[in-house]
Structure formats: structure tokens, C-alpha cells
Amino acid sequence: MKAKFEVRYLDITWYDKNIVVGVKESFIPLKLEFEDKLQHFTCCTVIYPKSDGVRHGQLAFRLLTKSESVPYFEKVDGHRVPLKEIKDKDTGKSWWIEADVWLKDHKRWVGKAHRTSGSVKVVLGEQVCKIAIGSSEFTAVELNRYLSDFKNDLWELILDENSYVTGKGKKVQEGGVSKESIRLVNELLSHAKNILKNPKSELREIQTLKPRKHVKPVNRTFMELATKGASKYLTSRATEPSYNVPDNRYVLFALLRIYKILTQLVTVSKSKISRFENTISKLNERLNVFSNVKLIDEELVLKDLRRMESLSDIEDICRVLEIKLQNINKNKVAPSIVYHWYLKISQKTVDGGFFIGIKTNLNDQWFEYESVKETVILKFGAGCECYSFLFEPYFEYELQANLANFSGVSKNGKGYHVYTLYNLISIKVFGGSGLKYRKDKYLAARVKANDICNNGWVKKLTPQELAEQNREKISVNYQLDVYSKQCFFAKLVFEQLEPKLQKLKALLNKLESLGVKPSSTFPNSMTFVQNPSYQAVHSGYKKIRELTNLTDEDLLLSLEKIEDIGLINMPLLYERWCLLQIIKVLVQNYHYQPVGNWKKKLLKIISTSRNSESLDFSSEPLKRNIQLNYEPVLDNGRTPDFVMDVNFERKSGKHFIKRFVMDAKFYSSDILRKNGGISEVVRHLYHDKDYSENGANAVFILHPSKGAIVNRVTPQGWGEYSYLGELEMCDWDTGNRSLYHQYGAICANPVLRLRYLDELQRMIGMFLQYGIEDNMLAGKSDDAEATNFCIACGSHHLTRIQPSETNRMVNIQGEDKVGKANERSMWYECDECKHFTVYNHCYHCDTRLIKNGDYWSYHSLMPLEPLNIKCPACESLL
Incomplete structure (x- = not known):
């Protein structure tokens, strides 16, 4: 539905409480969104109780169609508070404001909406708008820092590309x-000095008093002679140089x-x-x-130990398996007949199954390759692929299920046996080398943690x-x-x-x-x-x-116009500041070249509310084109702040497109808390507003709040302020790690002494390096399928390094249980900055992992082992 009104901030100058002298409108109106379920519009604004000295605008509404009714605020109890109409004599526009209290000393009306956080409902003719009002802790100095940074960054991009x-x-x-x-x-x-030494001038005739002998008479001269008689000085014709000539102008x-x-x-x-x-x-x-030595995070270590203990306990494992199975079967019809089976799971097959041993009685010998010298495989029937996530290699399971058996002989003359699972009623773990391995790893980790604890949580590096x-x-x-x-x-x-x-x-x-x-x-x-x-x-x-780069006159005029932007609408200013930071990362850090008339497009986006044009960037060496849109309309009608579509070519020559959605939220810690915390804000955008477009897009929030991340999940320094979907943090994502690195939030704030541009660079680099890849490898090479680049400096000049056997043994989760080296891993060194990148995979679930060192890695590091990272898909610790 299209809004029949607009909401802006006005800076109103009053003569008295009823007479308006002048009205200055905010640069762009507040963004309105229509909520289908609630059948009303919503918009957000912020008050600044700590910013004394900054004159803020007043929230105002303008009807875009004629209406006889007076707009009003509606309180929770149904009481109506009519708004006051004012008219801008210069534009002829009529605005409606809240006129609650007249401040005589300041000559201005103020309302409760300007002073109180919460929400307010305003009725404007036949449409309703709910305004969410948050309270910001930013001071006047900090707010002006945003404004100056915004203007400086804009000029820098234009002048200094x-x-x-x-x-x-x-x-x-x-x-x-x-x-x-x-x-x-x-x-x-x-040359300007030379001009001023002898500027061009024109003689202009004037009248001045002169001695009688030097007078050149004019009409006034004769009048003076008639009235003053023998006066020494009379009005005379004269000339003087005028420098206000076209050349000097x-x-x-x-x-x-x-x-x-x-x-x-x-x-x-x-x-x-x-x-x-x-x-x-x-x-x-x-x-x-x-x-x-390295300081170890005690809280994260203890959290991991509790999880490792649970993962090595049969009762806890079986309890989790039962919950997962119930969720899978909740919409399935239970079969009338099931059978009792025992399975010993071995390695995965390339098509998603497992090599197994199988029997029907606990005391029987395993029917497996070692005993019959024929391949025995477990597969999953149509619609039953979800059961595969319940099984792990090197675990032994007792289950009630329907399995269909098919035997045959392959082309090389060897026999094979395929068991296909169609229904699974119950599943329990009762043993296996994997379970023993987990227990041993847990006990070893506990010993290591105790040693580090006794050493003051300081670990000597290997x-x-x-x-x-x-x-x-x-x-x-x-x-x-x-x-x-x-x-x-x-x-x-x-x-x-x-x-x-x-x-x-x-x-x-x-x-x-x-x-x-x-x-x-x-x-x-x-x-x-x-x-x-x-x-x-x-x-x-x-x-x-x-x-x-300012040959275009329109460019200069637009820049001069933007110089007049003030602090009337900080959430909007924050959005546009974030837009500039995204462009800076793409252009300055990752060396994408702006395409076409991008400067005019950027200035149009910033200075108007018409944002249909996209900003295009290209990287020929990486074979990628990026289309960046500000406030585009998705197919589902939603309007996120930024959408980045990456069109890229893989090494195979095939072209793909991946979408990255970002939304700027000028939220303080107080506003985040009232909205349920960063987890709930992310969930609302990812699922409720469906910015993910049914899970197809990654969705991330940009915010200025240093205290947004309450439950830190990664030991890296950036984990204190940002969350990149590296591990499970949100309650609504419990047990569903298919969304790893698909949602998150980063702190982007120039006021804090944080390298906020690094936060953006790490997030965008993660998407360009990892998010565009198909990271479920299933036996494929660990190397990226798109062109490799350095996440630290953006260079595409990389040299592949052959890892030594000594280093092979410490690859990222690259060892299997007997310590075999990972032959699939790829090591690259950047020719420009010597940054080291390792492409590997998780030996539990075969997910691609990319390590970029302690600072630039977006996967979580293990608290006890700073060299290793956790798999974001299975979060394996064991």
C-alpha cells in the first residue's frame, strides 16, 4: 500500500506561539513500511537526551491528499490528542505537529514524542502510522562526529577515488x-596577487563636492549657487573607478x-x-x-568443556538424537511394521551415504567389508535425506527402522550391498570408536584446561x-x-x-x-x-x-547542497554514512572499479529519496561485478537499506549470482534491549520481514552499539562487538546450523576507538570469499571455486604454497583420527601483504573452512587451541 502522507523533521522558527516565521525541512522524509498483518505503516525515529546544544527538528506530518479530518495521536487508552497545523509561507505546504508545551524562552513548541522513548500511534485521515521512538546515548559532540565524517568521506570518494x-x-x-x-x-x-595589484576597473560618473574653480556643473550646482551664494565647495560631476566589472566578478x-x-x-x-x-x-x-604466550578466555573454555562433556555422554547424545528425530518425524506417518537394526557407521560416500557394518542381533558379527570383503553401504530413500544428519562416522547405533536391501556385483566383479533407509522410528548410540574418541578428547581437554588454569589462563604457544x-x-x-x-x-x-x-x-x-x-x-x-x-x-x-575530478558543474552544485545537511535526522544520516563505508571497502580496500556515472548516482541517492538507480562496481581480475542498491524493493515488497548482488564467474567458467542484504539500525544499547536484543532484531529481519527471501540471501545488520553482543561466542577480539554467524548464538537457530554465516550484526561506529572499517571489510570479505561459494564439499577440492583473493588487502596476486609435512599435521581440523595429512588443503600467500590463507575442510561434516589468521578469520577459533577453528556448520569440538 502506498502512503498518503509523509513524515519529516522540521526546524521551525516562531515569532510567537501562533505565527511561523520560517520552516526548514529535513533533507529526506523518514522511511515508511507497510505491515500487512497489522494494516498500518511503521517508521522509526530517535531522541537524544544527552545532546544538549544541538537543535533538533520536530516530528511533522504532511497529508499528500485532501482530508477533512484533523490528524491526531491516539494513546493506549484511546484518548485522542489533535495535532497543530502550521503553514510554510515559502512553499505553501501544510504540516501537522504535536504542540504540547510552548517554551517561551526558546520560542518553540515541543511535544512528548520529542522527549519520551516508546511508541506513538498517529492517525492521518484513513491511514495509520505507528512510530517507534528510541533513546540514544550519543552526545552532541559524537553526533557531530558522524556528520563531519559523513561529509569528509563523501568528498574523499569524489575527490580522491x-x-x-x-x-x-x-x-x-x-x-x-x-x-x-x-x-x-x-x-x-x-596571478591573483597580480590581478589585485592592478585590477580591471571602469570609471563610473558620480557627484561630489569640489572647490569652485574645479567644478563641472550639474543641475544641483546651479541650485546651490542660487541658495548658498558664494560657497567654497559646490556639487560637481566626477568619476571613480568601479571594480565590480564582469571580469572581476x-x-x-x-x-x-x-x-x-x-x-x-x-x-x-x-x-x-x-x-x-x-x-x-x-x-x-x-x-x-x-x-x-596467549591469554585464554576462561568463560569460553568452560563453555566448551561443558559442551564436550555433553557430547561424550551417551545419555545426552541419545536425548538430542531423539529430539531431532521427533522434529523430523512430526509430519510423517508412522509405519505399521519396523525392524530392529544395529549399524556401525564408517566414512561418508560421495553421494551422501555411509559405508557401514550392519547386524540384527547385538551379539552377531558385523556384516561389513572387513568380514565379507564386499562393500556395504547405507543410503537414504526419497524424502528421507534429512535422516542423514543424525548419523556420524565411527559411531554405533541401535535403531528401529525400515531398511530395504539390494545386492549386486559391480563392473570390476566385486559384490556390493546397499541398504536404503525409508523410515526411522527410534535411534540410540551404544558405542563406536567415535564415542571413545570423544571421551578421550574431552578428558585431554579438561587436563589441558586445568594446566592452563593453574598457569593463570596463559598458554605457551607451540x-x-x-x-x-x-x-x-x-x-x-x-x-x-x-x-x-x-x-x-x-x-x-x-x-x-x-x-x-x-x-x-x-x-x-x-x-x-x-x-x-x-x-x-x-x-x-x-x-x-x-x-x-x-x-x-x-x-x-x-x-x-x-x-x-570535478569538471561536472552539477557535481559541484550537488556537493555544495549536501554541505548544508544538518543533524535533523540521524537514523537517515547513519544509513547514508554506512553506504559510504560500504563503497570505501569495495573501492579502497578491495579495489573494485566504479562503473559509469557513479558519482552523480551516489549524490542523487544521498540528496533525494529516489533510489532506483544502482551503483555498479567491477573487478576484471576476479571476474566479478557488484551491483549495490540503496533501499531497493525486493520481490516480496520489503525494502532493506542495502542489497549487494554479486555476479561472478567460477574457475569452471560458469556464472552465478549471490545476494547480500544489509540493514543499518541506528540503535543504542537501550533500543536494542527494548527490541529483544540483537538476536531478535536479526530474526525479525531474516524471517519476519523475509529479507533473506526464503533463506536465499545472507542478512546482516550494521549498528553503532558497542554493547550489542551480550553472549560472546568467539575468542577473537572482534567477537566482543560483532557476530558473523560463526557459531550458534541465537535461540531461534538452535540445532539448525544450515544458516551459518548467513546472518549477523557488526558494530560500525566512528566515535568508538574501533577499526569499524575493518569490521565492514571482514564482513564483506567473508561474503565475497566464503558466502558466494558452495561450501558443502562432499569430497571436492578444498580450494575456492571462484577466483582467490586476499581478504586483508584485496590483492588477487597470490602464490600457492606447498605445506610441509610438519605443518600438515596442524591444519584446521584437517587430521582424521589416525593423524593422516589432509591432501585436499590449499595454502596461499599474498604477494602484496604476505597474508596467509588456508583452505581446508571439517573432517566431521566435510564443510569448507577458510582460515585467515587470528585477526581476519571470520570462523571462530577454538579457545584452547588458537591455531584451530571451529566448523560453523557442525561446531565440532571433538
Whole structure:
């Protein structure tokens, strides 16, 4: 349903409580969504009780169709509170606001909706809107930080689109400003000074008092002679130079534009310096943390030990199996006849079955390959594939089921026996080497935990762990070198441009003091042909726009318009800030090239509510194209904030498309808590709003709350603030790990001293490296099917490393029970940053695993074994 109203923030200036002097509208209206079940619209807003000193807008409603009824708030008890109508004399629009209390000293109306968190229901003609109002703990300084970061990042993307590391050459440009640009600015200053020494002027006739002997009479002169008689001074015709000529007006316009561009370059450089210095500080912190020991997370270790104990206990195992079986069978008809069987499960077959041993009596000998020298296989009938998840290799099961037996002889003359399972009524574990292995692993882990506990929860690293840490050190040192260079160049730009900015401002003040008014109209006069200084300013202005990618006049006008954005609508500003961060990760970190007229499209998205156009990015080396949409409408009618469609080619030559959905929530810890916590917010978007489109899309939330993750599940540092679906955390996903890495939430907040761009880079890198893959390997190579790239620096220049036999024994869950090396694993080293990536698989469920070191790995590490990671699909600990 289409809304017949809009909701905006207004900054209203009042003469008194009834007379409106002026109305300033928020940049874009609040986003409205229609709830089919409730048959009303919803929108969200935030109040800021800790932001004294910031003048916030007032929530206002405008009817888009004629209505005789007065809009009103409806309280829980049914009481109606009519809204007050105001009219904007400049636009002619009528708005409805809550006028609860008149603040005489501030000359403004305020309402309870501006001061109280909760929800309010407003009736606007025949339509209803429910407004969710959250309370934010951000201060005025922090809110202004968001605003300044947003504007700086936008200018940086427009002015500085190529200032990142590209290719093997490690090319770093000086913050988007070349030596030619600096030289050009110097020349412009010199020519502007020359113009002011002898500016072009026109003589304008005026009247002034002169001595009698020098008077050139006008009508007033004769009147004075008739009335004053022999006066020493009389009004005379005279001339004076006027500098407000078309040539000077254009020069002033050009210099003002140059000043604006240089101001933004200086501001962007200063912002970069701060960001790079913070990044360098964080990288140095990472280096300082590296040592031959590691602090172990006691809480996560104890949590794992409890789970390992349960997984090695037959009663707990059987209880979980019974619950899973009941869930599978709840819609199945129970068979009239079932039989008693005993199964010994061995390895998986390539088609999803198992090699088995089988018997009908407990004391009988196993009917298996070792005893009959013929292959014995368990398969699952049509519609019964879900039973396969109940069985694990090297476990022995007692079950009541219907099994059909088929025997035959293969082409090589060997016999085979296939048992196909059609119905399963009960299942219990009674033994197997897998169960003994679990118990031994649990006891060994408990001993190891006790030793670490006695050592103050500090673990000495093994030689293999130290070797991996050293590889990560090399990568961190490379990044330090890169960011140090970028910081140096940013400082160079600032130091060279900032003094020139002051000189240019002085020249502008002097030109304006001569009475010159700016004009964008180029006069086409001979002055710009004959006078080299005038000519140099004109050509220099055009050249500096070319060097800063601002040749398009509309681009400059749009940027100037966006400079007027204020803090009226922070949730909307946060969405657009997140959009810029996503683009920065794609362009600056992963080197995707923007395609087409992307700057105009971006500015249109930011400055209007018409967001139908997509932003396209391409990576030829990776054979990928990305289409990024802001607030697109999905096929189910829902409107998430960001949808990233990745069109990619696998090494086989086949093309695929995968979708990644992101939603920005400007939620504080208080708002998250009132919404049921991050788990409930994710569930609402993934399932209720169906952003996943029936499970096809990954869905992630971007939020600014540092305390969003209450139940931390991974020992990595990022796990304190973000959740990448690495392990089970949400109650609604209990026992269903098919959604691993398909939902989550990351903290994106420039105010906190967190590397928020790294959080975004890790999340987006996870999707581009792991989310687009088919990670159920079933015996295939562990290597990625799409083109490999480095998640740390984005380079596609990788060298495959042959692991030594010593290192093979410590691969990620790559050993089976007898310690055989994983022949399928792939090791890559980035030629650019020396980052190390290992492609492996879980030996329990055969799911692909990718390890990117302690910092960049999005899989959870094992608390007791920092080298190993947990499988996100089965969460195997044993």
C-alpha cells in the first residue's frame, strides 16, 4: 500500500506561539513500511537526551491528499490528542505537529514524542502510522562526529577515488593531490596577487563636492549657487573607478570555487591523517600483543568443556538424537511394521551415504567389508535425506527402522550391498570408536584446561602456533608500511595546502572589499586574452577541477547542497554514512572499479529519496561485478537499506549470482534491549520481514552499539562487538546450523576507538570469499571455486604454497583420527601483504573452512587451541 502522507523533521522558527516565521525541512522524509498483518505503516525515529546544544527538528506530518479530518495521536487508552497545523509561507505546504508545551524562552513548541522513548500511534485521515521512538546515548559532540565524517568521506570518494594501493606496483598517490596540483595552486595565488595589484576597473560618473574653480556643473550646482551664494565647495560631476566589472566578478567566482575545493582537500587530508594515525596505533597494538604466550578466555573454555562433556555422554547424545528425530518425524506417518537394526557407521560416500557394518542381533558379527570383503553401504530413500544428519562416522547405533536391501556385483566383479533407509522410528548410540574418541578428547581437554588454569589462563604457544603468528606479524608490518606512507602523503598535502588556503582567503577578502560580487558567467572579454593573470586564473580554475575530478558543474552544485545537511535526522544520516563505508571497502580496500556515472548516482541517492538507480562496481581480475542498491524493493515488497548482488564467474567458467542484504539500525544499547536484543532484531529481519527471501540471501545488520553482543561466542577480539554467524548464538537457530554465516550484526561506529572499517571489510570479505561459494564439499577440492583473493588487502596476486609435512599435521581440523595429512588443503600467500590463507575442510561434516589468521578469520577459533577453528556448520569440538 502506498502512503498518503509523509513524515519529516522540521526546524521551525516562531515569532510567537501562533505565527511561523520560517520552516526548514529535513533533507529526506523518514522511511515508511507497510505491515500487512497489522494494516498500518511503521517508521522509526530517535531522541537524544544527552545532546544538549544541538537543535533538533520536530516530528511533522504532511497529508499528500485532501482530508477533512484533523490528524491526531491516539494513546493506549484511546484518548485522542489533535495535532497543530502550521503553514510554510515559502512553499505553501501544510504540516501537522504535536504542540504540547510552548517554551517561551526558546520560542518553540515541543511535544512528548520529542522527549519520551516508546511508541506513538498517529492517525492521518484513513491511514495509520505507528512510530517507534528510541533513546540514544550519543552526545552532541559524537553526533557531530558522524556528520563531519559523513561529509569528509563523501568528498574523499569524489575527490580522491584513486588514492589506494593498486596492483603489484603498490602505487600510493599523495592523497589525490599531485605535485602538479600544488604547483598550479602556487601559480593561481601569484596571478591573483597580480590581478589585485592592478585590477580591471571602469570609471563610473558620480557627484561630489569640489572647490569652485574645479567644478563641472550639474543641475544641483546651479541650485546651490542660487541658495548658498558664494560657497567654497559646490556639487560637481566626477568619476571613480568601479571594480565590480564582469571580469572581476568571474575571477572572484573562480577563486571562491577554488577556495572551496582546497578547503575540502585540506579537511579530507586532516581526516585521513587522524584515521591513518589511529590505524597505525591499532596495528602497533596488534604487534605488541604478539608473544610466545596467549591469554585464554576462561568463560569460553568452560563453555566448551561443558559442551564436550555433553557430547561424550551417551545419555545426552541419545536425548538430542531423539529430539531431532521427533522434529523430523512430526509430519510423517508412522509405519505399521519396523525392524530392529544395529549399524556401525564408517566414512561418508560421495553421494551422501555411509559405508557401514550392519547386524540384527547385538551379539552377531558385523556384516561389513572387513568380514565379507564386499562393500556395504547405507543410503537414504526419497524424502528421507534429512535422516542423514543424525548419523556420524565411527559411531554405533541401535535403531528401529525400515531398511530395504539390494545386492549386486559391480563392473570390476566385486559384490556390493546397499541398504536404503525409508523410515526411522527410534535411534540410540551404544558405542563406536567415535564415542571413545570423544571421551578421550574431552578428558585431554579438561587436563589441558586445568594446566592452563593453574598457569593463570596463559598458554605457551607451540612451535606451529608461533610459526603462524610470525606469518601474521609479517602481514601486519606490511600494513604498517602502507598506512605509514599514506599518512605521510596526507600530511604532505595538509602541510602544503593549508598555508595556501589562508593566503587565498586573504586575497578573496581583499577582492570583496573592492565591492566585487561573484558571477559564474564567463565574460568572453579581451581581458582574458590580453592579460596573462586573468587568463591564468580562468585556465587554472578549469585545470584544478580536472585534477580533482570535478569538471561536472552539477557535481559541484550537488556537493555544495549536501554541505548544508544538518543533524535533523540521524537514523537517515547513519544509513547514508554506512553506504559510504560500504563503497570505501569495495573501492579502497578491495579495489573494485566504479562503473559509469557513479558519482552523480551516489549524490542523487544521498540528496533525494529516489533510489532506483544502482551503483555498479567491477573487478576484471576476479571476474566479478557488484551491483549495490540503496533501499531497493525486493520481490516480496520489503525494502532493506542495502542489497549487494554479486555476479561472478567460477574457475569452471560458469556464472552465478549471490545476494547480500544489509540493514543499518541506528540503535543504542537501550533500543536494542527494548527490541529483544540483537538476536531478535536479526530474526525479525531474516524471517519476519523475509529479507533473506526464503533463506536465499545472507542478512546482516550494521549498528553503532558497542554493547550489542551480550553472549560472546568467539575468542577473537572482534567477537566482543560483532557476530558473523560463526557459531550458534541465537535461540531461534538452535540445532539448525544450515544458516551459518548467513546472518549477523557488526558494530560500525566512528566515535568508538574501533577499526569499524575493518569490521565492514571482514564482513564483506567473508561474503565475497566464503558466502558466494558452495561450501558443502562432499569430497571436492578444498580450494575456492571462484577466483582467490586476499581478504586483508584485496590483492588477487597470490602464490600457492606447498605445506610441509610438519605443518600438515596442524591444519584446521584437517587430521582424521589416525593423524593422516589432509591432501585436499590449499595454502596461499599474498604477494602484496604476505597474508596467509588456508583452505581446508571439517573432517566431521566435510564443510569448507577458510582460515585467515587470528585477526581476519571470520570462523571462530577454538579457545584452547588458537591455531584451530571451529566448523560453523557442525561446531565440532571433538
